[in-house]
Amino acid sequence: MTISGTSENIEQKNTADLCIKVENLHLYYGQFHALKGINMEIPEHEITALIGPSGCGKSTFLKTLNRMNDLEEGVRIEGKVTLNGTDIYRDMDAIELRKRVGMVFQQPNPFPKSVYENVAYGPRINGINRKSELDEIVERSLRQAAIWDELKDRLYKSALGLSGGQQQRLCIARTLAVEPEVILMDEPTSALDPISTSRIEDLAMDLKKDYTIVIVTHNMQQASRISDNTAFFLLGELIEYNKTEKLFSIPADKRTEDYITGRFG
Amino acid sequence: MRNRFDEELNSLNTQLINMGSLCEQAIRNATQALSDGDQGKARNVILEDGAIDQAERDIESLCFRLLLQQQPVARDLRQISAALKMITDMERIGDQASDIAEIIISAKMAEKGRFPKIDEMSQAASAMVTESVTAFVNKDLELAGRVESNDDVVDLMFESIKSKLIEEIGKGNDEIAQRSIDLIMIAKYLERIGDHATNIAEWVVFSITGVHEGGIDTKKLTPNGVEEGRVYASADTAKPEK
Numbered sequence: 156m157t158i159s160g161t162s163e164n165i166e167q168k169n170t171a172d173l174c175i176k177v178e179n180l181h182l183y184y185g186q187f188h189a190l191k192g193i194n195m196e197i198p199e200h201e202i203t204a205l206i207g208p209s210g211c212g213k214s215t216f217l218k219t220l221n222r223m224n225d226l227e228e229g230v231r232i233e234g235k236v237t238l239n240g241t242d243i244y245r246d247m248d249a250i251e252l253r254k255r256v257g258m259v260f261q262q263p264n265p266f267p268k269s270v271y272e273n274v275a276y277g278p279r280i281n282g283i284n285r286k287s288e289l290d291e292i293v294e295r296s297l298r299q300a301a302i303w304d305e306l307k308d309r310l311y312k313s314a315l316g317l318s319g320g321q322q323q324r325l326c327i328a329r330t331l332a333v334e335p336e337v338i339l340m341d342e343p344t345s346a347l348d349p350i351s352t353s354r355i356e357d358l359a360m361d362l363k364k365d366y367t368i369v370i371v372t373h374n375m376q377q378a379s380r381i382s383d384n385t386a387f388f389l390l391g392e393l394i395e396y397n398k399t400e401k402l403f404s405i406p407a408d409k410r411t412e413d414y415i416t417g418r419f420g
Numbered sequence: 421m422r423n424r425f426d427e428e429l430n431s432l433n434t435q436l437i438n439m440g441s442l443c444e445q446a447i448r449n450a451t452q453a454l455s456d457g458d459q460g461k462a463r464n465v466i467l468e469d470g471a472i473d474q475a476e477r478d479i480e481s482l483c484f485r486l487l488l489q490q491q492p493v494a495r496d497l498r499q500i501s502a503a504l505k506m507i508t509d510m511e512r513i514g515d516q517a518s519d520i521a522e523i524i525i526s527a528k529m530a531e532k533g534r535f536p537k538i539d540e541m542s543q544a545a546s547a548m549v550t551e552s553v554t555a556f557v558n559k560d561l562e563l564a565g566r567v568e569s570n571d572d573v574v575d576l577m578f579e580s581i582k583s584k585l586i587e588e589i590g591k592g593n594d595e596i597a598q599r600s601i602d603l604i605m606i607a608k609y610l611e612r613i614g615d616h617a618t619n620i621a622e623w624v625v626f627s628i629t630g631v632h633e634g635g636i637d638t639k640k641l642t643p644n645g646v647e648e649g650r651v652y653a654s655a656d657t658a659k660p661e662k
Contacts, residue, residue: 403493403494403497404494404497404498405494405629406494411494412495416422416495416496417422
């Protein structure tokens with residue numbers, strides 16, 4: 156397991172199972188310097204939470220991990236992000252990257268299609284057309300997303316008729332269908348009720364044995380409940396990155412302590 | 421929201437100071453009852469133990485409410501969890517002052533001013549209790565450390581009193597022997613009060629640093645499981661209290 160960076164508050168360890176490595180990453184929206192020299196190593200098969208006040212750069216950072224910022228006007232990115240050793244900005248095309256790094260958003264965003272078609276969409280784009288194979292992928296993905304039992308009898312009904320929590324798990328199933336290595340989650344439970352939130356949290360913890368998960372959350376308790384590592388961002392800087400238990404019990408930086416205890420932000 | 425939380429944390433500190441004062445008073449009154457041979461005062465110590473128990477319940481309930489409502493992290497969580505641990509030791513201190521009072525009553529100790537060493541030990545143990553709570557409220561790591569080292573002083577006092585009383589027992593007078601055993605037990609309760617104050621000081625260190633170094637020092641354990649330098653009721657048989 157590896158967590159490292161340049162700051163003294165970022166634990167340094169040797170790695171054999173590193174998934175994503177971010178080196179001196181800067182991102183500018185025009186003149187605005189949104190990410191300032193981020194160095195971070197994200198270990199595989201663990202959940203890494205990104206926390207910080209609104210506008211601190213955590214969602215921007217998350218998007219750099221699958222190049223969702225590329226198409227935004229005026230965005231300039233410097234530095235290096237590697238996924239299992241491959242530079243995602245120089246040596247990988249965006250389609251390949253997004254197959255390997257899936258994303259789940261704050262608002263569930265199922266396609267206005269059937270449950271089945273939502274999940275089969277990605278594999279179809281990747282050239283899988285055989286019905287039996289697609290059936291298998293749909294069932295496996297829905298099972299992994301812990302929603303198969305609820306949806307197996309309504310696979311051909313519109314996904315828009317599902318509850319918010321079901322829609323979000325369907326979106327996770329859709330992400331899993333293309334067998335990514337990493338799942339990015341941008342506040343995936345902020346629009347959900349406590350029961351749906353708890354299901355998504357349980358799901359994330361089950362999924363980490365097969366996937367690496369990076370989650371942006373405003374919910375401190377959620378970060379402390381489900382993540383293995385937590386990174387605290389402030390004003391575009393990575394202030395502290397450590398094992399979650401340590402960061403929430405003995406934070407090394409006063410700014411982290413002040414934020415997580417609600418003294419600012 | 422944070423202001424309200426800060427106010428409640430201040431109230432927690434105030435309640436801990438009050439509970440600490442009740443404990444200090446109980447120790448003082450118990451030893452006063454011993455040196456004055458005052459059975460009435462000893463009975464009061466037992467009656468007033470109820471106030472210490474009530475203080476424990478009030479603080480416990482405040483801590484549970486803060487855990488529920490504020491879901492504290494970092495130093496707030498350490499402060500509240502340390503307080504929860506500390507009040508258990510403080511409640512035991514109250515019980516031990518009561519135990520001393522019970523011995524005074526059951527042994528019908530009515531002579532005045534015969535035990536200056538026990539008075540001295542009582543003052544030392546009582547100061548440890550006050551200082552440990554002060555260290556918590558003021559987040560004073562140095563004072564907490566001093567409380568921990570003062571425990572050695574109290575332990576030495578116990579050893580010295582014990583040796584003296586064993587000599588008395590050796591004189592062969594049944595009445596003196598019985599009285600000496602009662603006094604050894606009183607000294608032992610005071611020694612345990614010192615241990616509880618040390619526990620409190622260790623939780624103070626935890627609330628400030630996040631590291632709890634209390635408990636048994638395994639490096640000091642002898643082959644029969646007894647910690648070197650630690651005072652037990654009987655070094656041959658006793659194991660550290662859990």
